[in-house]
Amino acid sequence: MYAADTIAETARLLLSNTATSPASLLAHAREDRPQVVGALTDFFRTHGHLTPPPGLAEQRAVARRKHRIDAVPAPLRPDVRGFADFLLIQRERARQLGLRPNQLKTIEIRLDTVRDLAISLHAQGLTSWASVSTAHLEAFLAKNSARRASWLAGLRQFFSYAHRTKAVFHDPTDSVTAAQHRGFRGSTLTLSEQQALYRRWSTNVDTHPHEAFVGLAALLHAATTTELRLLTCSDIDPVPGAVQFPGRLVAIPLDPATWNALQRCQEHRGQLRSDNPHLLVTRLTRTTRGPAGAAHIRDSLAPVGLLPRILRSTRLLRLADELDIKVLTASLGMSYAGVAHYCPDTAPTSRT
Secondary structure (H helix, E strand, O other): OHHHHHHHHHHHHHHOOOOOOHHHHHHHHHHHOHHHHHHHHHHHHHOOOOOOOOOHHHHHHHHHHHHHHHOOOHHHHHHHHHHHHHHHHHHHHHHHOOOOOOOHHHHHHHHHHHHHHHHHHHHOOOOOHHHOOHHHHHHHHOOOHHHHHHHHHHHHHHHHHHHHOOOOOOOOOOOOOOOOOOOOOOOOOOHHHHHHHHHHHHHOOOOOHHHHHHHHHHHHHOOOHHHHHHOEHHHEEOOOOEEOOOOOOOOEEOOHHHHHHHHHHHHHHHHHOOOOOEOOOOOOOOOOOOOOOHHHHHHHOHHHOOOHHHHHHHHHHHHHHHOOHHHHHHHHOOOHHHHHOOOOOOOOOOOO
8 A cells, every 4th residue: 555655646746747857746746745855866866867966975974963062061062073083083083094993873973972961961050071070971871870881881981072172171970980780681491492493493484584584584593783783685596595694704504494485585685676775574564665763673583572682692691602703703893892701601591
């Protein structure tokens, strides 16, 4: 019905305009029928009738950063803007040196923390970062003890920058601490629970293809929600039966059960007759080029009442116990610290 509505609205758009070039149709659609702009844009780009704008993701990231910076009270804003520029310079330097650069999302999280602190300080009458004391930071961090360590990491980075640029005379985060639990402490599955899920996803043909593939890929191959969302048909190599999950350096050979589930997903995708390049196509993404949302990956496992991260954590604990940490880091595309989080000397092995 969504596709039929899109076609009907497009037909009305064509009949009501004499100019039928892609650019003119999109211009009219933005004014008269904004609901079809996304589908038409993806269609024109897919078939080579429209050139995608350069650096679209970067442009959107710039807009998100600007929105966060503009939310900072005016007296405190210049230093926050300089901090954002400093984070971007760090990111570019890391990329040039072949290191792991900060993700744009990480930069936005840091700006979120500094913005929230600035709003809190301004409400107390502070108009300069030089006036911030340890007591101010302790009061701010006490608002959410669960995020104390994350917030403090961002504030340390900001005040270190502010101290180097002479915006503050001393770093007020020096004496602030945040206790962190080392090692994995989340929920995992017992062996019998894993076996029951494996039987369900490998033998039950009535199970939805997305549920079976998402479940097996997370349980047996430690696939993340992002990897599953962004997996495209071009990442699949049918000859050895392997997939190249986005972000991983090596292709992963799939076991027969996961490969069968993947083929069922391809058959399901073929029934939708979609130009979307991703393996997991939904009703909302069948007429676009975008990936399925993270909510769809989570909802796929709703019939068994589990989250993908629980399945992934279960597998990571076993892999960290059996493989060398450097091999695991390279094969899964994770950071060394991320893999060390699951080391067997600190991690539990059953559901908590």
